[in-house]
Amino acid sequence: MNLITRNTDYAIRALCYIVKSNKDIVSVKELVEGLKMPRPFLRKVLQELNKKGILRSYKGKNGGFVLATRPENIYISKLIEIFQGPIKLQEHTFKKKICPEIKSCVLKKKIDEVENYTILKVNSLSIASLLKTGK
């Protein structure tokens, strides 16, 4: 079970790296060297971040990526959503259908409590807050 999958993890690391680098523009080449990630996979991740407006990309020679918004505004929950879909700890399906007791199911209620806390907690995390606490 993984609250955070590999591509989300890569995204977080890459974004932190870009912020810390203090450069105008950061290329995949530099990120690969700095973070020891598989290049094609990282590229795919960065392209997605660009599409979703987290990064801004520059093509051509000396191209690369820049944050499209301030690190305070990049929430981990948003990144999870981009790469993994909506945060949820359960589907609560039963034989591929929604659980027939969906309304009354006690188990669901209890897991929902845990889930709500998780979402609350993850919503409070931004790239900026990760970097701050790190120092």
Added chain:
Amino acid sequence: MNLITRNTDYAIRALCYIVKSNKDIVSVKELVEGLKMPRPFLRKVLQELNKKGILRSYKGKNGGFVLATRPENIYISKLIEIFQGPIKLQEHTFKKKICPEIKSCVLKKKIDEVENYTILKVNSLSIASLLKTGK
């Protein structure tokens, strides 16, 4: 992402059913009819519960299953552990190896906080508590 997988879910439903039935012994046949589950899969789940000492099985004609312990003592966390392994929200591996920043990694610390809460919460849930709150 699923905190609870199908076999854990089936186990919980089956255990609740057995308690509610008030019978000396409950057969797979009855459980399948009562809970609309795929028979072979449920059988595998029940066999596992027997091996792990949650249920006690009786072979032969009129055989079936009985709780091996009181519902107050059957924790959801134990069931999750049986069918899914130790509860954890992250592996925190990086390229198949443990994340190189494992000691200092801020992200890991934050996810650990959420994880600890989840474990705490799930540890407080037993079959008995599910049945009680249900009424």
Added chain:
DNA sequence: TGTAATGATACTATAACAGTATCTTTATGT
């Protein structure tokens, strides 16, 4: 001793995750 139950075990299908490969487009420095 037939039969209705569980035990044990091996096999299959599907989907998500992780990663690779390749070709296209674009901008820049010379």
Added chain:
DNA sequence: ACATAAAGATACTGTTATAGTATCATTACA
């Protein structure tokens, strides 16, 4: 102009966990 170094787009592949199926062996009751 044009070679080159960057990102864009897209299709493919490998691995693992989940979810289930199928089959034969064993046991106990009536």
